[in-house]
Amino acid sequence: MGEQPDYFVKSAEKTLAVLLAFNAAHKSLTVTEVAGAIGVSRAAARRFLLTLVDLGYLEVEGSAYRQTPRVLDIGASYLAGLTLPQVARPHLQALANRLSETTSLCVLDDQDILYVERISNPRLHSMTVSIGNRLPAWATSMGRVLVAELPEAAREEFLNNAKLQHYTAKTVSSIDELRAELDTVREQGWSLVAQELDEGLRGLAVPVYRGAQLLGALNVSVQPGRIGSASITDEMLPLMRQAAIDIADDFGGRTAEQN
Structure with a gap:
């Protein structure tokens, strides 16, 4: 590579390199890992990281750093004409048509999930929800995916504030049972909740990542008697994961393989 022009600011290049080092496969990085990724000393990497923490683009937990939602502001002007529901809708529609089931996209808002897009299947079931509706996050597959992906401190804060209720x-x-379930969801990358919020209804959810940022959770609501739990994951998970990737890519994301 030739010499950089006189105006070139090397620190600006390295700052962007730090942010780009985070992706879906590397959501948390240590100082040493960042130093290796961008080719600087540990001391220099630490200065870049702490500066980005002060500016609100990163957060630190122990020795690990993670991006915050503020990184989305960097591309906000380019993406100003797009909304996540608009981008997600054709993908949710295609998935609903493929599976003949209801598909949804939700985000986490405090202790609840908020429906931001939903494609209903003609089959009727006892639970009717619409865009803008809320449900307790701890009792849904979407909520468990979103809470499981939180940093440990935020996850514990959620559990401390959760008010469990007997629906079915x-x-x-118990909170201990819920914590164990969240650990499983975080490890496997998906959640299946069967008849915990509504009799007969099962929900399968996967996270939707844009780069290293969690945008929301994609859900398929499965009617009773259609297929067993093992068949649900075998048949639906690959299609749902691909739909989540497609939504993120159309919304300006980059898959882990591209990083």
Whole structure:
């Protein structure tokens, strides 16, 4: 590579390189990992990281750093004409048509999930929700995916504030049981909730990432008696994960393979 022009600011290049080092495969990075990724000393990497923490673009927990939603501001002007529901809708529609089930996109808002887009299947079921509706995050597959992906401190804060309620005979019964379920969801990358919020209804959810940022959760609501739990994950998970990637890519995201 030739010499850089006189105006070139090397620190600006390195700052952007730090932000781009984070992606779906590397959501948390240590000082050493960042130093190796951008080719600087640990001391220099630490200065870049702490500066970005002070500016609100990164957060630190122990020795690990993560991006915050503020990084989305960098591309805000380019994406100003796009909204996540608009981008997600054709993908949710295609998935609903493929599976003949209801599909949704939700975000986490404090202790609730908020529906931002939903494509209903003609089959009727006892639970009717619309865009803008809220449900308790701890009792839904979407909520568990979103809470499981939170940093540990934020996840514990959520659990400390959660108010469990007995909806059905299968509703999770304790915070310890819920914490164990969240650990499983975080490890496997998806959540299946069966008849905990509504009798007979099962929900399968996967996270939707834009780069290293969690945009929301994609959900398929499965009617009772259609297929067993094992068949749900075998049939639906690959299609849902691809739809989540497609939504993120259309919204300006980059898959882990591209980083």
